[in-house]
Amino acid sequence: MRSLPLGLAVCVGARGPSGSRVSGAAPGRGFCATAAGTVVEGKLDGRKGVLKEIRKKGVGGQVRSFEEIPHTGRNGWINLLKFWRENRFQQLHKHMERTFHALGPIYREKVGTLSSVNILMPADVSELFKSEGLHPRRMTLQPWATHREIRKHSKGVFLKNGEEWRTDRLQLNKEVMMSAAIKRFLPLLDEVAKDFCGMLQARVETEGRGEGGRRTLTMDPSPDLFRFALEASCHVIYGERIGLFSSSPSLESQKFIWAVERMLTTTPPLLYLPPRLLLRIGAPLWTQHATAWDHIFSHAEARIQKAYQRLTSSPGPKAVAAGEQYTGVLGQLMEKGKLSSDVIKANVTELMAGGVDTTAVPLQFALFELGRNPEVQEQVRQQVRMSWAQSGGDPQKALQGAPLLKGTMKEVLRLYPVGITVQRYPVKDIVLQNYHIPAGTMVQACLYPMGRNAQVFEEPLRFDPGRWSSSREDGRREEGTGFRSLAFGFGARQCVGRRIAENEIQLLLMHVSDSRHERAILLSFHLSVPSSEDLRTTVTLILQPETQPKITFSKI
Numbered sequence: 001m002r003s004l005p006l007g008l009a010v011c012v013g014a015r016g017p018s019g020s021r022v023s024g025a026a027p028g029r030g031f032c033a034t035a036a037g038t039v040v041e042g043k044l045d046g047r048k049g050v051l052k053e054i055r056k057k058g059v060g061g062q063v064r065s066f067e068e069i070p071h072t073g074r075n076g077w078i079n080l081l082k083f084w085r086e087n088r089f090q091q092l093h094k095h096m097e098r099t100f101h102a103l104g105p106i107y108r109e110k111v112g113t114l115s116s117v118n119i120l121m122p123a124d125v126s127e128l129f130k131s132e133g134l135h136p137r138r139m140t141l142q143p144w145a146t147h148r149e150i151r152k153h154s155k156g157v158f159l160k161n162g163e164e165w166r167t168d169r170l171q172l173n174k175e176v177m178m179s180a181a182i183k184r185f186l187p188l189l190d191e192v193a194k195d196f197c198g199m200l201q202a203r204v205e206t207e208g209r210g211e212g213g214r215r216t217l218t219m220d221p222s223p224d225l226f227r228f229a230l231e232a233s234c235h236v237i238y239g240e241r242i243g244l245f246s247s248s249p250s251l252e253s254q255k256f257i258w259a260v261e262r263m264l265t266t267t268p269p270l271l272y273l274p275p276r277l278l279l280r281i282g283a284p285l286w287t288q289h290a291t292a293w294d295h296i297f298s299h300a301e302a303r304i305q306k307a308y309q310r311l312t313s314s315p316g317p318k319a320v321a322a323g324e325q326y327t328g329v330l331g332q333l334m335e336k337g338k339l340s341s342d343v344i345k346a347n348v349t350e351l352m353a354g355g356v357d358t359t360a361v362p363l364q365f366a367l368f369e370l371g372r373n374p375e376v377q378e379q380v381r382q383q384v385r386m387s388w389a390q391s392g393g394d395p396q397k398a399l400q401g402a403p404l405l406k407g408t409m410k411e412v413l414r415l416y417p418v419g420i421t422v423q424r425y426p427v428k429d430i431v432l433q434n435y436h437i438p439a440g441t442m443v444q445a446c447l448y449p450m451g452r453n454a455q456v457f458e459e460p461l462r463f464d465p466g467r468w469s470s471s472r473e474d475g476r477r478e479e480g481t482g483f484r485s486l487a488f489g490f491g492a493r494q495c496v497g498r499r500i501a502e503n504e505i506q507l508l509l510m511h512v513s514d515s516r517h518e519r520a521i522l523l524s525f526h527l528s529v530p531s532s533e534d535l536r537t538t539v540t541l542i543l544q545p546e547t548q549p550k551i552t553f554s555k556i
Protein backbone atom coordinates (compact mmCIF):
# COMPACT_ATOMS: atom_id res chain seq x y z
CA MET A 1 0.00 0.00 0.00
CA ARG A 2 1.31 3.51 0.32
CA SER A 3 3.14 5.51 2.86
CA LEU A 4 1.99 8.89 3.87
CA PRO A 5 2.83 12.20 2.29
CA LEU A 6 3.54 13.51 5.67
CA GLY A 7 6.59 15.65 5.14
CA LEU A 8 4.71 18.83 4.62
CA ALA A 9 7.57 21.18 4.14
CA VAL A 10 7.15 24.84 3.48
CA CYS A 11 10.10 26.01 1.47
CA VAL A 12 11.67 28.95 3.21
CA GLY A 13 14.76 29.26 1.07
CA ALA A 14 18.26 28.62 2.35
CA ARG A 15 17.57 29.99 5.80
CA GLY A 16 15.37 28.71 8.54
CA PRO A 17 12.82 31.20 9.79
CA SER A 18 14.95 31.81 12.83
CA GLY A 19 17.45 33.31 10.43
CA SER A 20 20.17 30.89 11.41
CA ARG A 21 21.93 29.12 8.61
CA VAL A 22 23.09 25.85 10.12
CA SER A 23 26.71 25.14 9.38
CA GLY A 24 29.05 22.24 9.97
CA ALA A 25 27.61 18.77 9.78
CA ALA A 26 24.47 19.87 7.99
CA PRO A 27 25.62 22.01 5.11
CA GLY A 28 23.15 24.12 3.21
CA ARG A 29 23.27 23.10 -0.45
CA GLY A 30 26.07 20.48 -0.47
CA PHE A 31 25.01 17.21 1.14
CA CYS A 32 27.10 15.07 3.44
CA ALA A 33 27.56 11.90 1.43
CA THR A 34 26.95 9.76 4.51
CA ALA A 35 25.55 10.09 8.00
CA ALA A 36 27.83 11.30 10.72
CA GLY A 37 28.06 7.98 12.50
CA THR A 38 28.69 6.22 9.23
CA VAL A 39 31.77 8.11 8.14
CA VAL A 40 33.32 7.22 11.46
CA GLU A 41 32.25 3.60 11.18
CA GLY A 42 34.14 3.18 7.90
CA LYS A 43 37.37 4.34 9.50
CA LEU A 44 37.04 2.48 12.74
CA ASP A 45 36.11 -0.91 11.42
CA GLY A 46 36.29 -3.47 14.20
CA ARG A 47 36.57 -1.01 17.08
CA LYS A 48 32.98 -1.37 18.17
CA GLY A 49 33.35 0.13 21.66
CA VAL A 50 35.08 3.24 20.36
CA LEU A 51 32.48 3.49 17.63
CA LYS A 52 29.63 3.38 20.12
CA GLU A 53 31.20 6.15 22.09
CA ILE A 54 31.69 8.29 19.00
CA ARG A 55 28.12 7.66 17.90
CA LYS A 56 27.02 9.00 21.23
CA LYS A 57 29.20 12.08 20.90
CA GLY A 58 29.06 12.54 17.14
CA VAL A 59 31.78 13.81 14.86
CA GLY A 60 34.21 16.16 16.55
CA GLY A 61 32.85 15.07 19.93
CA GLN A 62 29.70 17.14 19.59
CA VAL A 63 26.31 15.93 18.64
CA ARG A 64 24.09 18.85 17.78
CA SER A 65 20.79 19.10 19.51
CA PHE A 66 17.45 18.26 17.95
CA GLU A 67 16.52 21.93 18.11
CA GLU A 68 19.44 22.79 15.83
CA ILE A 69 18.13 20.70 12.92
CA PRO A 70 17.25 23.09 10.07
CA HIS A 71 13.51 23.55 9.88
CA THR A 72 10.80 25.00 7.72
CA GLY A 73 9.00 27.16 10.24
CA ARG A 74 8.12 26.67 13.89
CA ASN A 75 4.42 27.41 13.63
CA GLY A 76 2.60 24.36 12.30
CA TRP A 77 -0.65 26.24 11.72
CA ILE A 78 0.98 28.92 9.60
CA ASN A 79 2.65 26.18 7.62
CA LEU A 80 -0.64 24.38 7.17
CA LEU A 81 -2.30 27.55 5.99
CA LYS A 82 0.48 28.27 3.50
CA PHE A 83 0.20 24.75 2.26
CA TRP A 84 -3.47 25.02 1.62
CA ARG A 85 -3.21 28.43 0.07
CA GLU A 86 -0.44 27.40 -2.29
CA ASN A 87 -1.95 24.01 -3.07
CA ARG A 88 1.30 22.37 -2.06
CA PHE A 89 -0.23 19.07 -0.95
CA GLN A 90 -0.38 17.84 -4.52
CA GLN A 91 3.24 18.85 -5.15
CA LEU A 92 4.65 17.60 -1.89
CA HIS A 93 7.31 15.50 -3.62
CA LYS A 94 8.69 18.52 -5.51
CA HIS A 95 8.41 20.60 -2.41
CA MET A 96 10.52 18.14 -0.42
CA GLU A 97 13.12 18.08 -3.18
CA ARG A 98 13.40 21.88 -3.06
CA THR A 99 13.56 21.94 0.71
CA PHE A 100 16.41 19.41 0.87
CA HIS A 101 18.21 21.44 -1.74
CA ALA A 102 17.81 24.55 0.38
CA LEU A 103 18.36 23.15 3.88
CA GLY A 104 20.62 20.13 3.41
CA PRO A 105 20.14 16.38 3.93
CA ILE A 106 18.03 16.63 7.07
CA TYR A 107 15.28 19.00 8.10
CA ARG A 108 12.39 19.25 10.52
CA GLU A 109 8.93 20.42 9.78
CA LYS A 110 5.66 20.95 11.47
CA VAL A 111 2.36 21.15 9.65
CA GLY A 112 -0.73 21.49 11.79
CA THR A 113 -0.02 19.19 14.71
CA LEU A 114 2.18 16.80 12.72
CA SER A 115 5.93 17.03 13.17
CA SER A 116 8.59 15.06 11.37
CA VAL A 117 12.30 14.86 10.70
CA ASN A 118 12.97 14.29 7.01
CA ILE A 119 16.01 12.50 5.62
CA LEU A 120 17.13 11.28 2.21
CA MET A 121 20.61 9.73 2.43
CA PRO A 122 20.67 5.90 2.31
CA ALA A 123 23.14 5.73 5.20
CA ASP A 124 20.71 7.67 7.38
CA VAL A 125 17.84 5.37 6.45
CA SER A 126 20.08 2.45 7.37
CA GLU A 127 20.55 4.01 10.85
CA LEU A 128 16.82 4.48 11.15
CA PHE A 129 16.21 0.85 10.24
CA LYS A 130 18.57 -0.31 13.00
CA SER A 131 16.41 1.44 15.57
CA GLU A 132 12.94 0.45 14.35
CA GLY A 133 12.56 -2.28 17.00
CA LEU A 134 10.57 -5.51 16.96
CA HIS A 135 7.28 -3.78 16.20
CA PRO A 136 8.10 -1.03 13.69
CA ARG A 137 5.52 1.73 13.42
CA ARG A 138 4.46 4.00 10.54
CA MET A 139 2.35 7.08 10.88
CA THR A 140 -1.26 6.05 11.42
CA LEU A 141 -3.72 7.01 8.72
CA GLN A 142 -6.30 8.31 11.16
CA PRO A 143 -9.25 8.58 8.72
CA TRP A 144 -8.86 4.89 7.87
CA ALA A 145 -8.60 3.92 11.54
CA THR A 146 -11.66 6.03 12.43
CA HIS A 147 -13.68 4.36 9.69
CA ARG A 148 -12.90 0.91 11.17
CA GLU A 149 -13.74 2.11 14.67
CA ILE A 150 -17.10 3.67 13.87
CA ARG A 151 -18.17 0.76 11.67
CA LYS A 152 -16.89 -1.75 14.23
CA HIS A 153 -14.67 -3.50 11.70
CA SER A 154 -11.44 -5.19 12.78
CA LYS A 155 -8.19 -3.61 11.61
CA GLY A 156 -5.63 -5.37 9.42
CA VAL A 157 -1.84 -5.12 9.39
CA PHE A 158 -1.81 -1.72 7.78
CA LEU A 159 -3.52 -0.17 10.79
CA LYS A 160 -2.41 -2.39 13.65
CA ASN A 161 0.63 -1.96 15.86
CA GLY A 162 2.60 -3.88 18.45
CA GLU A 163 2.13 -7.58 19.13
CA GLU A 164 -1.28 -7.61 17.42
CA TRP A 165 0.36 -6.41 14.21
CA ARG A 166 3.12 -8.99 14.47
CA THR A 167 0.72 -11.91 14.98
CA ASP A 168 -1.24 -11.06 11.83
CA ARG A 169 1.84 -10.17 9.86
CA LEU A 170 3.59 -13.49 10.50
CA GLN A 171 0.56 -15.34 9.18
CA LEU A 172 0.24 -13.11 6.13
CA ASN A 173 3.94 -13.43 5.34
CA LYS A 174 3.48 -17.18 4.97
CA GLU A 175 0.79 -16.64 2.35
CA VAL A 176 2.20 -13.78 0.32
CA MET A 177 5.90 -13.22 1.00
CA MET A 178 7.59 -16.60 1.34
CA SER A 179 8.99 -18.40 -1.67
CA ALA A 180 6.57 -21.35 -1.35
CA ALA A 181 3.67 -18.90 -1.52
CA ILE A 182 5.17 -17.10 -4.53
CA LYS A 183 5.39 -20.43 -6.34
CA ARG A 184 1.71 -20.98 -5.64
CA PHE A 185 0.41 -17.64 -6.87
CA LEU A 186 2.79 -16.99 -9.78
CA PRO A 187 0.83 -19.14 -12.28
CA LEU A 188 -2.32 -17.19 -11.39
CA LEU A 189 -0.66 -13.86 -12.11
CA ASP A 190 0.82 -15.31 -15.26
CA GLU A 191 -2.58 -16.38 -16.49
CA VAL A 192 -4.04 -12.90 -15.97
CA ALA A 193 -1.01 -11.23 -17.63
CA LYS A 194 -1.40 -13.53 -20.64
CA ASP A 195 -5.08 -12.73 -20.96
CA PHE A 196 -4.40 -9.02 -20.68
CA CYS A 197 -1.87 -9.16 -23.49
CA GLY A 198 -4.29 -11.25 -25.56
CA MET A 199 -6.97 -8.61 -25.03
CA LEU A 200 -4.54 -5.84 -26.01
CA GLN A 201 -3.58 -7.67 -29.18
CA ALA A 202 -7.22 -8.05 -30.12
CA ARG A 203 -7.78 -4.34 -29.54
CA VAL A 204 -4.84 -3.30 -31.67
CA GLU A 205 -6.13 -5.66 -34.34
CA THR A 206 -9.66 -4.26 -34.35
CA GLU A 207 -9.15 -0.59 -33.41
CA GLY A 208 -5.62 0.00 -34.75
CA ARG A 209 -4.46 1.47 -38.02
CA GLY A 210 -2.05 0.13 -40.61
CA GLU A 211 -1.71 -2.82 -42.88
CA GLY A 212 -1.56 -6.53 -42.10
CA GLY A 213 0.77 -7.43 -39.27
CA ARG A 214 1.98 -3.83 -38.73
CA ARG A 215 -0.99 -2.42 -36.94
CA THR A 216 -0.63 0.47 -34.53
CA LEU A 217 -2.86 1.86 -31.80
CA THR A 218 -2.29 5.00 -29.75
CA MET A 219 -4.28 5.12 -26.54
CA ASP A 220 -4.31 5.82 -22.83
CA PRO A 221 -3.80 2.34 -21.34
CA SER A 222 -4.60 3.34 -17.75
CA PRO A 223 -8.23 2.09 -17.54
CA ASP A 224 -7.04 -1.29 -18.84
CA LEU A 225 -4.13 -1.34 -16.41
CA PHE A 226 -6.46 -0.71 -13.46
CA ARG A 227 -8.67 -3.56 -14.66
CA PHE A 228 -5.62 -5.77 -15.00
CA ALA A 229 -4.51 -4.97 -11.45
CA LEU A 230 -7.98 -5.68 -10.04
CA GLU A 231 -8.37 -8.91 -11.99
CA ALA A 232 -4.91 -10.05 -10.84
CA SER A 233 -5.61 -9.14 -7.19
CA CYS A 234 -8.94 -10.99 -7.17
CA HIS A 235 -7.37 -14.04 -8.72
CA VAL A 236 -4.51 -14.21 -6.21
CA ILE A 237 -6.43 -13.13 -3.12
CA TYR A 238 -9.83 -14.74 -3.64
CA GLY A 239 -8.89 -17.40 -6.19
CA GLU A 240 -11.57 -15.91 -8.44
CA ARG A 241 -11.51 -14.55 -11.99
CA ILE A 242 -13.96 -11.67 -12.37
CA GLY A 243 -13.93 -11.31 -16.15
CA LEU A 244 -12.67 -7.74 -16.46
CA PHE A 245 -11.19 -8.32 -19.91
CA SER A 246 -14.52 -9.30 -21.40
CA SER A 247 -16.33 -6.88 -23.70
CA SER A 248 -18.75 -6.01 -20.89
CA PRO A 249 -16.85 -5.92 -17.59
CA SER A 250 -19.13 -5.74 -14.55
CA LEU A 251 -20.24 -2.36 -13.26
CA GLU A 252 -19.61 -3.63 -9.73
CA SER A 253 -15.88 -3.95 -10.45
CA GLN A 254 -15.72 -0.55 -12.06
CA LYS A 255 -17.39 0.83 -8.93
CA PHE A 256 -14.75 -0.83 -6.78
CA ILE A 257 -12.01 0.89 -8.81
CA TRP A 258 -13.77 4.26 -8.39
CA ALA A 259 -14.23 3.64 -4.68
CA VAL A 260 -10.50 3.01 -4.17
CA GLU A 261 -9.72 6.15 -6.15
CA ARG A 262 -12.17 8.20 -4.07
CA MET A 263 -10.85 6.73 -0.82
CA LEU A 264 -7.29 7.68 -1.81
CA THR A 265 -8.03 11.22 -2.94
CA THR A 266 -10.11 12.03 0.13
CA THR A 267 -7.47 10.75 2.57
CA PRO A 268 -4.82 13.55 2.43
CA PRO A 269 -7.13 16.48 3.30
CA LEU A 270 -8.59 14.45 6.16
CA LEU A 271 -5.20 13.90 7.73
CA TYR A 272 -5.11 17.40 9.14
CA LEU A 273 -8.65 17.52 10.45
CA PRO A 274 -10.17 15.44 13.26
CA PRO A 275 -12.36 12.79 11.52
CA ARG A 276 -14.74 12.42 14.48
CA LEU A 277 -15.55 16.12 14.46
CA LEU A 278 -16.19 15.99 10.72
CA LEU A 279 -18.41 12.99 11.25
CA ARG A 280 -20.41 14.86 13.89
CA ILE A 281 -20.98 17.87 11.66
CA GLY A 282 -21.72 15.66 8.64
CA ALA A 283 -18.91 17.13 6.53
CA PRO A 284 -19.22 15.96 2.90
CA LEU A 285 -15.51 15.15 2.73
CA TRP A 286 -15.84 12.67 5.58
CA THR A 287 -19.06 11.20 4.17
CA GLN A 288 -17.37 10.62 0.79
CA HIS A 289 -14.40 8.99 2.46
CA ALA A 290 -16.47 6.69 4.68
CA THR A 291 -18.82 5.76 1.81
CA ALA A 292 -15.85 4.84 -0.37
CA TRP A 293 -14.52 2.56 2.36
CA ASP A 294 -17.99 1.04 2.86
CA HIS A 295 -18.03 0.17 -0.80
CA ILE A 296 -14.58 -1.41 -0.63
CA PHE A 297 -15.72 -3.46 2.37
CA SER A 298 -18.93 -4.64 0.75
CA HIS A 299 -17.04 -5.66 -2.41
CA ALA A 300 -14.70 -7.72 -0.22
CA GLU A 301 -17.61 -9.14 1.79
CA ALA A 302 -19.33 -10.42 -1.37
CA ARG A 303 -16.14 -12.04 -2.64
CA ILE A 304 -15.41 -13.59 0.75
CA GLN A 305 -18.91 -15.10 0.94
CA LYS A 306 -18.44 -16.57 -2.51
CA ALA A 307 -15.06 -17.97 -1.59
CA TYR A 308 -16.50 -19.55 1.60
CA GLN A 309 -19.16 -21.29 -0.47
CA ARG A 310 -16.59 -22.55 -2.95
CA LEU A 311 -14.30 -23.78 -0.23
CA THR A 312 -16.96 -25.63 1.66
CA SER A 313 -18.13 -27.43 -1.47
CA SER A 314 -15.92 -29.70 -3.58
CA PRO A 315 -13.02 -30.42 -3.59
CA GLY A 316 -13.14 -29.50 0.10
CA PRO A 317 -10.68 -27.84 2.40
CA LYS A 318 -8.62 -30.94 3.03
CA ALA A 319 -7.75 -31.17 -0.64
CA VAL A 320 -6.75 -27.52 -0.55
CA ALA A 321 -4.49 -28.17 2.41
CA ALA A 322 -2.91 -31.09 0.59
CA GLY A 323 -1.99 -28.65 -2.17
CA GLU A 324 -4.30 -30.23 -4.70
CA GLN A 325 -5.87 -26.92 -5.55
CA TYR A 326 -4.76 -23.42 -4.73
CA THR A 327 -7.67 -21.26 -3.72
CA GLY A 328 -5.90 -17.98 -3.21
CA VAL A 329 -4.62 -16.18 -0.14
CA LEU A 330 -8.08 -16.10 1.45
CA GLY A 331 -8.51 -19.87 1.11
CA GLN A 332 -5.10 -20.49 2.62
CA LEU A 333 -5.78 -18.22 5.61
CA MET A 334 -9.16 -19.82 6.22
CA GLU A 335 -7.79 -23.30 5.94
CA LYS A 336 -4.92 -22.64 8.35
CA GLY A 337 -7.40 -21.30 10.89
CA LYS A 338 -4.80 -19.26 12.79
CA LEU A 339 -6.66 -15.93 12.43
CA SER A 340 -10.30 -15.25 13.27
CA SER A 341 -12.65 -14.70 10.34
CA ASP A 342 -13.03 -11.00 11.24
CA VAL A 343 -9.29 -10.51 11.19
CA ILE A 344 -8.98 -12.42 7.91
CA LYS A 345 -11.65 -10.20 6.41
CA ALA A 346 -9.91 -7.04 7.62
CA ASN A 347 -6.59 -8.11 6.17
CA VAL A 348 -7.98 -9.36 2.90
CA THR A 349 -9.87 -6.08 2.44
CA GLU A 350 -6.65 -4.14 3.05
CA LEU A 351 -4.80 -6.29 0.54
CA MET A 352 -7.49 -5.55 -2.02
CA ALA A 353 -7.57 -1.81 -1.30
CA GLY A 354 -3.78 -1.64 -1.38
CA GLY A 355 -3.14 -3.79 -4.38
CA VAL A 356 -4.79 -2.07 -7.34
CA ASP A 357 -3.62 1.52 -7.81
CA THR A 358 -0.18 0.73 -6.41
CA THR A 359 0.58 -1.64 -9.30
CA ALA A 360 -1.49 -0.02 -12.07
CA VAL A 361 0.22 3.37 -11.69
CA PRO A 362 3.86 2.13 -11.88
CA LEU A 363 2.83 0.14 -14.95
CA GLN A 364 1.69 3.38 -16.59
CA PHE A 365 5.04 4.97 -15.81
CA ALA A 366 6.89 1.87 -17.01
CA LEU A 367 5.16 1.84 -20.41
CA PHE A 368 5.85 5.55 -20.74
CA GLU A 369 9.57 5.27 -19.88
CA LEU A 370 10.09 2.25 -22.12
CA GLY A 371 8.23 4.10 -24.87
CA ARG A 372 10.45 7.16 -24.70
CA ASN A 373 13.68 5.19 -24.33
CA PRO A 374 13.69 2.94 -27.42
CA GLU A 375 17.28 1.68 -26.94
CA VAL A 376 16.56 0.61 -23.38
CA GLN A 377 13.34 -1.01 -24.58
CA GLU A 378 15.27 -2.99 -27.20
CA GLN A 379 17.87 -4.17 -24.65
CA VAL A 380 15.18 -5.36 -22.28
CA ARG A 381 13.33 -7.03 -25.16
CA GLN A 382 16.45 -8.94 -26.26
CA GLN A 383 17.02 -10.23 -22.76
CA VAL A 384 13.38 -11.19 -22.31
CA ARG A 385 13.39 -13.00 -25.66
CA MET A 386 16.42 -15.10 -24.70
CA SER A 387 15.27 -15.80 -21.19
CA TRP A 388 11.86 -16.75 -22.33
CA ALA A 389 13.19 -19.11 -24.97
CA GLN A 390 15.25 -20.89 -22.32
CA SER A 391 12.56 -21.00 -19.65
CA GLY A 392 10.45 -23.74 -21.18
CA GLY A 393 7.34 -21.75 -20.28
CA ASP A 394 8.15 -21.56 -16.55
CA PRO A 395 7.29 -17.98 -15.52
CA GLN A 396 9.61 -17.98 -12.54
CA LYS A 397 12.60 -19.10 -14.61
CA ALA A 398 11.76 -16.60 -17.31
CA LEU A 399 11.76 -13.73 -14.81
CA GLN A 400 14.97 -14.90 -13.19
CA GLY A 401 16.72 -14.93 -16.56
CA ALA A 402 15.75 -11.34 -17.36
CA PRO A 403 17.27 -9.10 -14.65
CA LEU A 404 16.75 -6.03 -16.82
CA LEU A 405 13.05 -6.49 -16.32
CA LYS A 406 13.50 -6.26 -12.57
CA GLY A 407 15.84 -3.30 -13.18
CA THR A 408 13.08 -1.64 -15.20
CA MET A 409 10.66 -1.96 -12.32
CA LYS A 410 13.22 -0.66 -9.80
CA GLU A 411 14.05 2.25 -12.09
CA VAL A 412 10.36 3.15 -12.42
CA LEU A 413 9.88 3.03 -8.65
CA ARG A 414 13.08 5.04 -8.10
CA LEU A 415 11.85 7.87 -10.31
CA TYR A 416 8.17 7.54 -9.40
CA PRO A 417 7.85 5.97 -5.92
CA VAL A 418 4.20 5.15 -5.28
CA GLY A 419 4.49 6.31 -1.66
CA ILE A 420 6.81 9.29 -1.52
CA THR A 421 7.95 8.65 2.05
CA VAL A 422 8.44 5.77 4.50
CA GLN A 423 8.07 6.72 8.15
CA ARG A 424 9.39 5.19 11.37
CA TYR A 425 9.48 6.07 15.07
CA PRO A 426 12.92 4.98 16.38
CA VAL A 427 12.66 3.04 19.65
CA LYS A 428 15.92 4.51 20.98
CA ASP A 429 17.77 7.80 20.60
CA ILE A 430 19.84 7.97 17.41
CA VAL A 431 22.21 10.35 15.67
CA LEU A 432 21.49 11.36 12.08
CA GLN A 433 23.73 13.79 10.20
CA ASN A 434 25.27 14.50 13.58
CA TYR A 435 21.99 15.62 15.14
CA HIS A 436 20.42 13.99 18.15
CA ILE A 437 17.06 12.40 17.38
CA PRO A 438 15.12 11.38 20.50
CA ALA A 439 13.34 8.00 20.57
CA GLY A 440 9.73 8.32 19.42
CA THR A 441 10.37 11.11 16.88
CA MET A 442 8.69 10.56 13.57
CA VAL A 443 11.46 10.28 10.98
CA GLN A 444 10.64 9.87 7.34
CA ALA A 445 12.79 8.70 4.48
CA CYS A 446 11.86 10.86 1.50
CA LEU A 447 11.98 8.56 -1.49
CA TYR A 448 11.21 10.94 -4.33
CA PRO A 449 14.10 13.33 -3.55
CA MET A 450 16.39 10.38 -2.81
CA GLY A 451 15.69 8.77 -6.18
CA ARG A 452 16.61 11.95 -8.01
CA ASN A 453 19.66 12.93 -5.98
CA ALA A 454 22.99 13.01 -7.82
CA GLN A 455 24.91 11.98 -4.70
CA VAL A 456 22.88 8.83 -4.40
CA PHE A 457 22.48 7.94 -8.09
CA GLU A 458 24.78 8.75 -11.00
CA GLU A 459 22.90 10.68 -13.68
CA PRO A 460 19.71 10.37 -11.65
CA LEU A 461 17.37 11.54 -14.38
CA ARG A 462 18.51 8.83 -16.81
CA PHE A 463 16.20 5.85 -17.12
CA ASP A 464 18.79 3.10 -16.84
CA PRO A 465 17.57 -0.33 -15.67
CA GLY A 466 21.15 -1.65 -16.00
CA ARG A 467 22.23 0.49 -13.02
CA TRP A 468 20.74 -2.15 -10.74
CA SER A 469 22.77 -5.03 -12.21
CA SER A 470 24.95 -6.77 -9.62
CA SER A 471 28.20 -5.96 -11.46
CA ARG A 472 27.50 -2.23 -11.46
CA GLU A 473 26.13 -2.28 -7.92
CA ASP A 474 29.45 -3.79 -6.75
CA GLY A 475 31.11 -0.50 -7.52
CA ARG A 476 29.06 1.15 -4.77
CA ARG A 477 29.84 -0.52 -1.50
CA GLU A 478 29.72 2.35 0.98
CA GLU A 479 27.45 1.80 3.94
CA GLY A 480 23.80 2.36 3.33
CA THR A 481 23.83 1.59 -0.39
CA GLY A 482 21.51 -1.30 0.37
CA PHE A 483 19.00 1.39 1.30
CA ARG A 484 18.61 2.93 -2.14
CA SER A 485 15.69 0.90 -3.45
CA LEU A 486 13.04 1.60 -0.86
CA ALA A 487 9.77 1.91 -2.74
CA PHE A 488 8.38 -1.05 -0.80
CA GLY A 489 9.70 0.23 2.51
CA PHE A 490 12.15 -1.80 4.59
CA GLY A 491 12.54 -4.29 7.41
CA ALA A 492 9.81 -6.36 9.00
CA ARG A 493 7.12 -3.81 8.20
CA GLN A 494 7.89 -3.47 4.50
CA CYS A 495 5.05 -3.84 2.01
CA VAL A 496 3.40 -7.20 2.55
CA GLY A 497 2.14 -7.18 -1.05
CA ARG A 498 5.64 -6.67 -2.40
CA ARG A 499 6.09 -10.08 -3.99
CA ILE A 500 2.66 -9.97 -5.58
CA ALA A 501 3.32 -6.49 -6.97
CA GLU A 502 6.83 -7.23 -8.23
CA ASN A 503 5.74 -10.35 -10.07
CA GLU A 504 2.57 -8.77 -11.38
CA ILE A 505 4.44 -5.81 -12.85
CA GLN A 506 7.22 -7.88 -14.38
CA LEU A 507 4.92 -10.53 -15.78
CA LEU A 508 2.76 -7.96 -17.45
CA LEU A 509 5.76 -6.29 -19.05
CA MET A 510 7.36 -9.47 -20.13
CA HIS A 511 4.57 -11.86 -20.06
CA VAL A 512 5.39 -15.43 -20.85
CA SER A 513 3.52 -16.83 -23.79
CA ASP A 514 1.65 -20.05 -23.91
CA SER A 515 2.55 -22.56 -26.55
CA ARG A 516 0.02 -21.24 -29.04
CA HIS A 517 0.94 -17.63 -29.42
CA GLU A 518 3.16 -15.03 -27.96
CA ARG A 519 1.26 -12.64 -25.80
CA ALA A 520 4.02 -10.72 -24.10
CA ILE A 521 3.86 -6.95 -24.30
CA LEU A 522 7.56 -6.61 -25.02
CA LEU A 523 7.55 -9.54 -27.41
CA SER A 524 4.39 -8.46 -29.18
CA PHE A 525 4.64 -4.68 -29.39
CA HIS A 526 7.04 -1.85 -29.95
CA LEU A 527 6.12 0.89 -27.53
CA SER A 528 6.49 4.55 -28.33
CA VAL A 529 5.07 7.81 -27.01
CA PRO A 530 3.55 10.70 -28.98
CA SER A 531 5.37 13.12 -26.66
CA SER A 532 8.57 12.35 -24.78
CA GLU A 533 8.33 15.40 -22.53
CA ASP A 534 8.68 14.70 -18.80
CA LEU A 535 5.44 13.69 -17.17
CA ARG A 536 4.00 16.11 -14.66
CA THR A 537 3.18 14.25 -11.47
CA THR A 538 0.86 14.85 -8.56
CA VAL A 539 0.40 13.32 -5.10
CA THR A 540 -3.02 12.20 -3.93
CA LEU A 541 -2.09 9.61 -1.40
CA ILE A 542 0.08 8.05 -4.07
CA LEU A 543 2.30 9.60 -6.72
CA GLN A 544 0.69 9.55 -10.14
CA PRO A 545 0.75 11.31 -13.51
CA GLU A 546 -1.20 14.57 -13.61
CA THR A 547 -2.65 13.57 -16.96
CA GLN A 548 -2.60 10.02 -18.26
CA PRO A 549 0.15 9.51 -20.86
CA LYS A 550 -0.76 8.05 -24.23
CA ILE A 551 1.23 5.08 -25.48
CA THR A 552 1.53 3.82 -29.06
CA PHE A 553 1.45 0.04 -29.37
CA SER A 554 2.83 -1.16 -32.73
CA LYS A 555 2.64 -4.86 -33.51
CA ILE A 556 6.06 -6.38 -34.08
Ligand code: HEM
Residues within 6 Å of the ligand: 001, 002, 003, 138, 157, 158, 159, 169, 350, 351, 352, 354, 355, 356, 358, 359, 362, 413, 417, 418, 419, 421, 422, 423, 486, 487, 488, 489, 490, 491, 492, 493, 494, 495, 496, 497, 498, 500, 501, 502
Ligand atom coordinates in the same frame (compact mmCIF):
# COMPACT_ATOMS: atom_id res chain seq x y z
C1 HEM B 1 4.42 -1.31 -6.69
C2 HEM B 1 3.49 -1.60 -5.81
C3 HEM B 1 3.55 -1.28 -4.34
C4 HEM B 1 4.32 -0.38 -3.67
C5 HEM B 1 5.40 0.54 -4.23
C6 HEM B 1 3.97 -0.46 -2.27
C7 HEM B 1 4.56 0.29 -1.26
C8 HEM B 1 4.31 0.11 0.09
C9 HEM B 1 4.99 0.80 1.14
C10 HEM B 1 6.09 1.85 0.95
C11 HEM B 1 4.51 0.36 2.32
C12 HEM B 1 4.97 0.80 3.72
C13 HEM B 1 6.16 -0.09 4.05
C14 HEM B 1 6.95 0.34 5.27
O1 HEM B 1 6.41 1.02 6.15
O2 HEM B 1 8.14 -0.04 5.35
C15 HEM B 1 3.50 -0.62 2.04
C16 HEM B 1 2.76 -1.31 2.99
C17 HEM B 1 1.74 -2.18 2.69
N1 HEM B 1 1.36 -2.60 1.43
FE1 HEM B 1 2.21 -2.07 -0.34
N2 HEM B 1 2.99 -1.39 -2.13
C18 HEM B 1 2.71 -1.92 -3.36
C19 HEM B 1 1.80 -2.92 -3.65
C20 HEM B 1 1.02 -3.55 -2.72
C21 HEM B 1 0.11 -4.63 -3.02
C22 HEM B 1 -0.05 -5.28 -4.40
C23 HEM B 1 -0.53 -4.95 -1.84
C24 HEM B 1 -1.55 -6.01 -1.59
C25 HEM B 1 -1.63 -7.13 -2.28
C26 HEM B 1 0.00 -4.08 -0.81
C27 HEM B 1 -0.38 -4.10 0.52
C28 HEM B 1 0.28 -3.45 1.55
C29 HEM B 1 -0.05 -3.59 2.96
C30 HEM B 1 -1.19 -4.43 3.53
C31 HEM B 1 0.88 -2.82 3.67
C32 HEM B 1 0.97 -2.67 5.19
C33 HEM B 1 2.00 -3.68 5.71
C34 HEM B 1 2.26 -3.61 7.21
O3 HEM B 1 2.10 -2.55 7.80
O4 HEM B 1 2.66 -4.64 7.78
N3 HEM B 1 0.93 -3.25 -1.38
N4 HEM B 1 3.41 -0.75 0.67
